[in-house]
Amino acid sequence: MIEGLVTEYDVARGDGWVQSGAQSFYVHCVNVADGSRVLNVGSAVRGQRAVGRLGHDELVSVENV
Numbered sequence: 332m333i334e335g336l337v338t339e340y341d342v343a344r345g346d347g348w349v350q351s352g353a354q355s356f357y358v359h360c361v362n363v364a365d366g367s368r369v370l371n372v373g374s375a376v377r378g379q380r381a382v383g384r385l386g387h388d389e390l391v392s393v394e395n396v
Contacts, residue, residue: 333390334377340370349376349390356380357389364394 335351337358345360347370360368362378370376370393378390 332377333380334375334396337370337372337374337376340372342369347372349378349393354388357383357387358393359389362389362391362393364392 333349333351333356335349335356338348338350338355340347345368347358349356349358356378358370358378363370364378375396376390376393377396378393380388381391383389
């Protein structure tokens with residue numbers, strides 16, 4: 332499980348970034364666990380690391396801590 336802070340989130344595009352230590356992880360709105368499709372910048376979240384469609388690390392099953 333990865334824990335970090337939401338550093339960017341664009342509601343219109345439905346995606347953003349989570350910072351965990353020295354690593355940044357992409358997050359897409361469909362991966363927000365509660366179905367809200369929204370994350371607030373500055374909020375603490377956790378999720379599972381996965382390899383996305385383009386081969387980059389991203390977070391899935393993202394939930395607020």
